[in-house]
Structure formats: structure tokens, C-alpha cells
Amino acid sequence: MAFKSIKTLLVSGAVILSGAAGIAYAAGGGTGDYKMKYQDWNFKGAFGSYDPAAMQRGYQVYREVCASCHQLKHVAFRHLGDKGAPFYNKKYPNPNDNPLIKNFAADWMIEDIDSETGDVIERPGIPADKFPPIYPNDAAARGSNGGALPPDLSVIVAARNNGADYLYNLMIAYDAKKPDDVELTPGLYYNPVMDGGKIAMAAPLSDGLVEYAPTMVEDHGEMKEVPAPEATVEQMAADVTEFLAWSADPKMEQRKRTGFMTMIYLLILSILVWFSYKKVWKDVEH
Amino acid sequence: MAGHPSTYEPQYAATKWLDQRLPIIRMGADFMTYPSPRNLNYWWTFGGILTLCLAVQIISGIILAMHYVPHVDLAFESVQRIRRDVPFGWLIQPMHAVGASMFFLAVYIHMFRGLYYGSYKAPREMVWLFGCVIYLLMMATGFLGYTLPWGQMSFWGATVITGFFGAVPVVGESLQQWLLGGYAVDNPTLNRFFALHYLLPFVIAAIVGLHVWAMHHAGQNNPIGITPKTKKDTVPFHPFYTVKDAFAVMVFLMIFAFFLFYLPDSLGHADNYIEADPMKTPPHIVPEWYFLPFYAILRAVPDKLAGILLMIAAIVVLFILPWLDTSKVRSMRFRPVARWFFLIFVVMCFILGWCGAGTPDDVAIKLGTKVVEGETVPSGLTFYRLSQIGTIYYFAYFLLILPILGMVETPRKRPDSITQSVLGDDAIVAAE
Numbered sequence: 001m002a003f004k005s006i007k008t009l010l011v012s013g014a015v016i017l018s019g020a021a022g023i024a025y026a027a028g029g030g031t032g033d034y035k036m037k038y039q040d041w042n043f044k045g046a047f048g049s050y051d052p053a054a055m056q057r058g059y060q061v062y063r064e065v066c067a068s069c070h071q072l073k074h075v076a077f078r079h080l081g082d083k084g085a086p087f088y089n090k091k092y093p094n095p096n097d098n099p100l101i102k103n104f105a106a107d108w109m110i111e112d113i114d115s116e117t118g119d120v121i122e123r124p125g126i127p128a129d130k131f132p133p134i135y136p137n138d139a140a141a142r143g144s145n146g147g148a149l150p151p152d153l154s155v156i157v158a159a160r161n162n163g164a165d166y167l168y169n170l171m172i173a174y175d176a177k178k179p180d181d182v183e184l185t186p187g188l189y190y191n192p193v194m195d196g197g198k199i200a201m202a203a204p205l206s207d208g209l210v211e212y213a214p215t216m217v218e219d220h221g222e223m224k225e226v227p228a229p230e231a232t233v234e235q236m237a238a239d240v241t242e243f244l245a246w247s248a249d250p251k252m253e254q255r256k257r258t259g260f261m262t263m264i265y266l267l268i269l270s271i272l273v274w275f276s277y278k279k280v281w282k283d284v285e286h
Numbered sequence: 287m288a289g290h291p292s293t294y295e296p297q298y299a300a301t302k303w304l305d306q307r308l309p310i311i312r313m314g315a316d317f318m319t320y321p322s323p324r325n326l327n328y329w330w331t332f333g334g335i336l337t338l339c340l341a342v343q344i345i346s347g348i349i350l351a352m353h354y355v356p357h358v359d360l361a362f363e364s365v366q367r368i369r370r371d372v373p374f375g376w377l378i379q380p381m382h383a384v385g386a387s388m389f390f391l392a393v394y395i396h397m398f399r400g401l402y403y404g405s406y407k408a409p410r411e412m413v414w415l416f417g418c419v420i421y422l423l424m425m426a427t428g429f430l431g432y433t434l435p436w437g438q439m440s441f442w443g444a445t446v447i448t449g450f451f452g453a454v455p456v457v458g459e460s461l462q463q464w465l466l467g468g469y470a471v472d473n474p475t476l477n478r479f480f481a482l483h484y485l486l487p488f489v490i491a492a493i494v495g496l497h498v499w500a501m502h503h504a505g506q507n508n509p510i511g512i513t514p515k516t517k518k519d520t521v522p523f524h525p526f527y528t529v530k531d532a533f534a535v536m537v538f539l540m541i542f543a544f545f546l547f548y549l550p551d552s553l554g555h556a557d558n559y560i561e562a563d564p565m566k567t568p569p570h571i572v573p574e575w576y577f578l579p580f581y582a583i584l585r586a587v588p589d590k591l592a593g594i595l596l597m598i599a600a601i602v603v604l605f606i607l608p609w610l611d612t613s614k615v616r617s618m619r620f621r622p623v624a625r626w627f628f629l630i631f632v633v634m635c636f637i638l639g640w641c642g643a644g645t646p647d648d649v650a651i652k653l654g655t656k657v658v659e660g661e662t663v664p665s666g667l668t669f670y671r672l673s674q675i676g677t678i679y680y681f682a683y684f685l686l687i688l689p690i691l692g693m694v695e696t697p698r699k700r701p702d703s704i705t706q707s708v709l710g711d712d713a714i715v716a717a718e
Contacts, residue, residue, distance in 0.1 A: 046548055074366040151560075154366070158551060159559035195569065248559070251369065251376035258377065259547025266543060270536035277529045284521060285708050286324045 034176040034192035038165050039238065043245055046260070049253050050246050053226040055086035056215040058243025061236045063107075064210055066153060069145065069201075072131040074154035075247050077105035081127070084253040086243060090218060096127040108132055146187035148200030157241070157248040164245050169193045171237035174203035205233045292316050321520035322527050323508035325704050329403075330506070330527075331534030332396040333498075338535055339389040340494065344487050346382040347431075354434065356480035358473045361436035362561040380550035386428055387553040388542045390576035393421060402628055404616030405507040411608040413504060416497040418605050423490045425577070430483040432574060436476065437558030442571045444471045444479070453591045470564065510707050511616025512700060519704040570645070578642030579635050582673040583680065585646055596677065603684045610684055612692025620698045627687050634679045641673035 043050050059080065062072070080087045081095025092098035105125035110132050114121045125132070134150075135141035142149050157163035170193040178190040182197040191199040212228035229235050246252075294315035296302040305312055353372050355364040368375035397417070400406055406414035433444045448471065452462040467474025505513065514520045521527075545553060553575060557568050573581050583600050584593040603610075618625040644650060646669050653666035701707035 074363065074370065079370065155559045159556055161556045163556065255376060255380075255547055255550075259543060262543050262547065263540065266536060266540045270533065270540065273529065273533045273536050277533050280525050280529045284324060284526070286326075286521075 032176060032179045032182070032192045032197060034169075034173055036165060036169050036193070037172070039168055039241075041164050041242075041245070043164075043242070043252065046256065048256070050084065050086075051242060052086055052088070052217045053215045054239045054242040055246050056217070056243075057210075057212055057228075057236075058239035058241070058246075059086050059104075060212070061205075061210055061240040062153070062243055063104075065204055065236075066240065067131075067134065069134060069141075069150040070153045071134050071150075072154050072247060073133070073152050074130070075250075076128060076130045077101055077125060078127040079247075079250060080104060082250065084246075085250060086246065088218065089223070090221060098127070101127045105129055146200060148187075150201070153244055153247070155248045157245045159248075163248070164241050166193060167244060168237050168241045170199075171205055171240070172233055205236050207232050210236055290316070290319075290321055293319055317502075318522070318524040318528075320502060320523040321514070321517070322506055322523050323514050323519060323704055324521045324526075325508050325510065325708050326506065326527065326530075327509050328530075328534055329395070329399040329509075331531045332392050332399060334531035335392045335535055335538050336389070336396060337494070338538075339385065339392055340487065340491060342385050343382065343389060344491070346378050346385060347484070347487065349378050350382055351480075351484060354480075356434065356477050358436065358476055358562070361434060361476060365435045377546075380546055382431075384542065384546045384550055384553060386431065387545070387574070387576065388538075389424065390428065392538070393424060394576070397421065398632060401631075402618050402625075403507055403509060404511055404611070404613075404618065406608045407611065407614075407616050408608070409504045410501070410507060412500040413497060414608055415605060416493055416500055418601075420490055420493050420497060421604075422601060423486055423493065427483060427486040427490065428574065428576065430479045430486070433471075433476065433479045434483060435558060436562045437555075438560040438562055438566075438568050439555045439558040439571070441471060441562035441564065442568055443573060444475065446571055448475075450594045453594055455591070472564075507616060508704060509617060510619060510701060510704065512702075512704055512707070515703050516705065572643060575639065575643070578640075579638035579676075579680075580642070582638040582641035582669075583677045585642075585670070586673040586677040600677075600680060603681065607684060607688075611688040612690075613688070613695065613697070614692075615697040615700070620700050621691070621695060622698060623695045624688070624691050627683060627691065630679065631683045634676045634683075638673060638676040638680065641669045641676060644669035646670040646673070 042048055062070075078095040078101060079085055081092060081098040081101040082088060085095075087098065087100050087104075088095075089098055089100070092101075095101050105127050108125040108129075108131070109122040110125045110129050112121055112123050113119070135144065138149055151159075157167060160166040170191060173191055173193050174189065176190070176192045178184070178197070182190055184190060184198065188198045188200055189202055190197055208231050210231045212231050214228050215226045216223045217226050218224075292312055292315070294305075294312045296305045296311070301311060304310070350368065353364065353368045353375065355361055365379065368379050370376075372378075400414065400417065429443070429447060433440045448462055448466055451465055452458045454461055463469060465475075466472070467478060508514075555572065555574075560568075572578075580597050580600060584597040587593045587596060613621065613624065615621055618628055641650065648669055649664045649666045650669045650672045651667040652664045654664075655662050656665040657663075701710070
């Protein structure tokens with residue numbers, strides 16, 4: 001009798017390990033009676049990709065709403081026009097040439113030094129710039145926000161367990177009924193998605209806050225117009241989540257594509273090596 | 287098999303010249319023709335897999351080091367830059383991070399293999415000892431490397447682990463300051479951790495050389511633990527085990543690629559995407575999964591120093607294992623009682639890992655409910671108690687079970703040779 005249990009055990013151990021990773025991944029917040037609303041994000045799964053129209057609308061929400069307090073310090077304007085990014089356009093393989101990107105950048109003032117005089121100046125942004133700070137420093141940010149520091153949003157979706165659903169629910173859960181045991185001091189709001197149910201950010205979204213325009217999205221090499229949906233809280237929350245999911249993992253589509261090819265390559269190679277193994281060991285009992 | 291006769295014959299004037307001065311080609315050729323037991327199963331492929339892991343970590347790590355900035359203000363940003371702007375950085379950075387987990391996954395299977403088949407017993411004690419040194423260095427390297435991205439878990443993990451040294455009586459505080467280069471984890475700490483993280487893998491590579499040398503000198507163990515007696519018991523390493531290892535490597539790479547491309551963050555903590563903030567302690571400071579069993583042992587006793595000593599002892603006990611196990615039978619295939627204790631040991635290691643991830647006071651195994659201040663809460667075995675059970679078993683396995691079993695257990699009848707076990711399997715099964 002061969003002792004198979006050890007093999008079974010280690011295999012099940014590996015399953016438990018990956019399962020545990022999955023649980024850790026799925027665990028989100030949720031206090032009080034609030035039920036997390038899990039979305040079927042199209043960027044999940046082995047072949048999932050970002051929805052450019054949603055990302056573009058999400059950028060609009062970020063620019064018009066979130067950006068009054070939250071920075072995107074790891075993202076450069078040119079990143080917005082990269083392959084797999086919200087405003088990718090085949091006509092501009094170099095996103096620095098993309099007029100949309102140039103406009104987005106020019107929309108911001110960037111602190112710089114005048115190379116002639118050495119004076120501190122402000123100039124319009126260029127695609128190579130990163131999103132500039134909202135506040136001159138952390139103390140100023142706290143001062144303007146009742147002592148709370150608005151976190152940078154570049155990687156916020158990666159920085160929370162099940163970050164996309166966390167962020168989406170955080171923005172739509174402000175209406176939830178506050179349990180009696182959560183006590184709020186002035187400047188704090190109830191949000192069941194936060195640990196402890198307290199948040200220093202007032203409800204950022206309200207229906208119709210943003211005026212959505214139709215978006216232009218590349219479809220089989222042509223730019224096509226996607227009609228604008230109604231700007232409900234849920235719609236804006238989902239769109240900005242899509243945008244921030246991209247900003248946290250901008251190379252996801254490239255990675256998954258490479259992964260698919262790699263898996264096929266490894267599978268074929270494994271089969272070939274398996275037959276080599278069978279041939280080499282053909283006459284040797286073992 | 288010590289002194290396996292060299293069959294290498296230099297063909298050319300240049301190789302003849304070299305062979306008389308530095309027989310390095312001969313060494314490689316002898317490596318390839320090395321007689322290996324013919325019955326090695328897939329558990330024996332993890333040596334090759336681990337060599338690959340080390341190579342992947344060193345190569346990806348050197349590339350990362352070209353772009354990474356070991357400074358408290360720039361480290362986090364530089365990792366983001368690698369992932370966003372450095373060509374193929376989006377591939378290399380998660381490869382290094384996932385690779386660390388894969389390395390530990392493989393080393394744990396390799397170690398369990400050694401424990402089950404008695405690969406630590408005479409004459410392979412040196413192989414085992416060097417293996418333990420490699421594992422210890424891997425733990426150090428893994429910990430140091432985890433500090434470098436300078437996320438919240440990096441910073442607080444480093445704070446907790448270096449805090450252990452502060453628990454050493456008398457000299458603890460000065461020792462801790464000496465290690466950190468200051469009173470707290472800060473830029474000097476990050477700089478030295480980076481330097482050491484770059485150094486240790488090469489030390490590991492050197493010890494791997496000794497590990498393999500010792501293994502070739504003593505000869506490979508095999509699933510029945512019977513030393514090869516005749517030529518029929520062995521096959522040359524190449525092509526027989528190169529091809530078998532290659533197949534196992536392919537399967538392993540598929541698992542690696544699955545995590546790398548589809549779940550790159552699943553083996554780490556979301557908190558490490560938050561830049562280190564010395565003023566803000568995360569609610570749960572938890573090490574990477576591969577340290578969780580030791581973390582559970584650390585927390586199994588209420589006293590800090592005692593916990594640290596226990597954790598150190600959990601590693602030290604591996605070093606003295608060859609002299610603790612009294613049984614002369616290597617393979618647990620022929621140890622009907624010991625194999626069950628081994629199985630429980632493996633389960634306990636998983637349970638300890640589970641405890642390490644849990645909050646000590648939470649109920650791990652619910653046995654009922656109790657009323658606390660008017661509220662009904664689950665009651666039962668807490669992670670704290672469960673980790674104590676796991677810790678007791680962990681040490682009992684090495685210090686009591688293996689020493690005693692070796693004296694009282696009656697091993698099953700073993701085949702006379704590898705060839706007999708391979709060819710006469712039916713006869714052996716019938717005899718049982």
C-alpha cells in the first residue's frame with residue numbers, strides 16, 4: 001500500500017492556502033445592518049478588462065469631485081493615454097501627443113522654477129507632469145479637513161481588501177442608518193463600510209452632481225461614441241471606482257494578455273516534456 | 287555515492303589542458319552522470335525547483351535594484367515607478383514578490399519531504415544542517431525584502447521583528463538600536479536592510495553549493511531509504527532526472543504564472559499599498575503567510591521573551607533533529623506508527639499557520655455560545671489556545687515522539703534493495 005494520504009494532504013493544503021488567500025481577498029468592511037453590494041466588475045477574472053467609457057466618466061468624477069481633496073501622486077497625465085488607459089487613442093501611440101491628454105494636463109497649474117530668474121512660478125501642466133498636490137503639505141491638508149488627511153487615491157483600490165467593492169460601497173453607503181453605539185463627534189460622518197463606521201469625508205456624491213457628456217471610445221480601430229448614462233450616485237461611484245481600479249493597476253490588461261500566452265506556452269511545453277519523460281524512462285521500471 | 291568513478295574523457299587539446307589544471311568540465315560531467323536511485327518520486331524534484339526559484343529571485347532582484355531607491359521618502363514611489371514606467375517593471379516586480387511566496391512554498395514541501403523520508407539521518411546530517419542554514423537565511427532575506435517597498439506592513443513588520451531583539455535581557459536595547467541604526471525604524475534601517483537583502487541571496491547560493499556537495503558525497507536518499515547497492519539500483523542523473531525535474535518545473539511554473547499574472551496581490555497584504563506611516567499603527571500587523579506558523583508559536587505564550595525563545599527554539603530543534611530521531615529506519619513508509627504522527631505534524635503546521643493569521647482572542651473552533659454582558663457570543667477554542675496545542679505538538683514531535691518511537695516502534699519489513707522494491711512490488715504487497 002503506497003502512503004497516498006500525505007500526497008492528498010499536501011494537495012489539500014495548497015487548496016486551503018489559495019482558498020485562504022481568496023477569503024482574505026474577499027473580506028471587506030461592513031458594520032451595522034449595511035449589506036455590501038458586490039458588483040460584477042468587468043475587470044475581474046482572467047480575461048477581464050477595463051471599460052474605457054466608464055473610466056473616462058470616472059476621470060471626470062475624479063477631476064470634478066474627488067480632486068478637490070485627493071491627489072493621484074503616482075499617476076502622470078501621459079499615463080491616461082497609455083494602452084489600456086482611459087483615453088488611449090491608436091492615432092497617438094505616444095500619449096504626449098494626444099490633444100485630450102494635453103488639455104487635461106493644461107487644466108492644472110504646476111509649481112515650477114523659472115529657469116531664467118529662479119523664481120517660483122506656476123505654469124500649466126504638460127503630459128509628462130504627474131498629478132500635482134492639492135495642498136502644499138500634509139499639515140495644510142489636515143487643517144482644511146478638520147484634522148483628517150485625505151488619502152492619495154493612486155493605489156487606493158489595491159490598498160483595501162476587495163478594494164473595488166470597498167470603494168464603491170463607501171461612496172453609496174452614506175444613507176445607511178447609524179446604529180446607536182456609533183457615536184459621532186463634529187466633523188465625522190457615519191459610513192458602515194469604514195472600520196468603526198466613522199469617516200471624516202462628507203457624502204461626496206449626489207444625484208446629478210456631474211454632467212456626463214458622451215464619451216469617445218475606440219472600438220475595432222474606430223472611435224465610437226458611447227452615450228452618457230444618467231449621473232446617479234451609483235453610476236458615478238461605479239465609474240470612479242473603474243477609473244481608480246485602473247490607476248491602481250494600470251498594466252493589468254497587458255499582464256493578463258501576457259499571462260494567457262505564458263500559460264499556453266507552459267502547457268504545450270509541459271506536454272512535450274511529459275512525452276520526453278515517458279520516452280526516456282520507457283525501459284526503466286521505477 | 288561517494289567516489290563515483292569519473293567517466294569524462296577530454297576530447298580536445300584545450301579540454302585536456304584545462305582538465306589537468308582545473309577539472310571544472312569534469313566536475314560538470316560527473317554531475318550529469320551522477321548515479322541517482324532509480325525510484326525517486328516527484329517529491330524529489332523540489333531541489334531543482336528551488337534552484338530555479340533562487341535564480342528567479344536573484345535575477346529579478348538585481349533588475350529591481352537598478353530602479354529601486356532605498357530612501358524612506360522615495361522607496362514607495364520608486365516601486366510604483368517600477369510598476370508603471372520601467373519597461374517590463376509590471377512583470378518583474380510582481381515576479382519577485384510572488385516568487386518569494388513560491389520559494390517558500392517549494393522549500394516547505396522540500397523540508398516535509400526530508401522529514402517524511404528521513405533524509406536527515408546518517409550519513410546525510412550535513413545535507414540537512416546546510417538545508418537548515420539555507421532556510422534560516424531565506425527567512426532573513428524574506429523579512430528584509432518585505433521591508434523594502436516601505437508600505438505600512440513593511441514598516442510595522444520591521445518594527446515588530448526588530449523589537450524582538452529589544453527583549454534580550456541587559457543588552458537588548460543597545461542591540462536593537464545597533465541593528466536599526468537609531469531609536470526606531472528609519473532611513474538607516476532601510477538602507478542597511480537593502481544592503482543585507484542584496485547580500486544574503488549570494489550567501490544562500492554559496493550554501494546551496496555546500497548542500498549539493500554534501501548530498502553528492504553522501505548520496506541521495508530515496509523513497510524507501512535503502513542505500514543503492516548495485517548498479518541496477520541507480521540511473522544516471524542525466525537524462526533520467528533532468529527530464530523528470532524539467533516536467534516538475536513546468537508544472538510548478540504554471541502555478542507560479544497563475545499567481546503572477548492573475549492573482550499577483552493575493553499572497554500579500556492590501557495594507558502594504560499604503561505608504562509607511564510611523565504615526566499610524568495598522569489594526570492587525572500580520573507577517574507574510576510563510577512566517578505565520580512561527581508567529582503563532584511566538585504568540586502562544588503571554589511573555590514576550592519566552593515567546594521569542596520558543597520561536598527560536600522552533601528553528602533550533604530542526605538543527606538537532608538528526609540526533610533526536612532514534613530510529614534507524616529512514617523512510618516512514620516502513621514506520622506504521624511514525625507516519626501517522628508525521629501526518630498530524632503536517633496538519634499542526636497548517637493549524638499554526640491559521641492561528642498566526644487569526645486574532646488570538648477570537649474563537650477558532652466554535653463549541654457553543656455564552657452570554658457576556660447580556661449578549662450572546664460564540665464560545666469555544668480560541669486561536670490562542672489552539673496555537674498552544676499546536677506549539678506543544680510541534681515540540682513534542684521532535685523532542686518526545688521521534689526519540690521514543692524509534693525505540694518502541696516495530697518497523698515493517700523492508701525490501702533488500704531498490705531494484706527489488708521496484709520490480710518485485712507485487713510480491714511485497716502480497717507478503718504483507
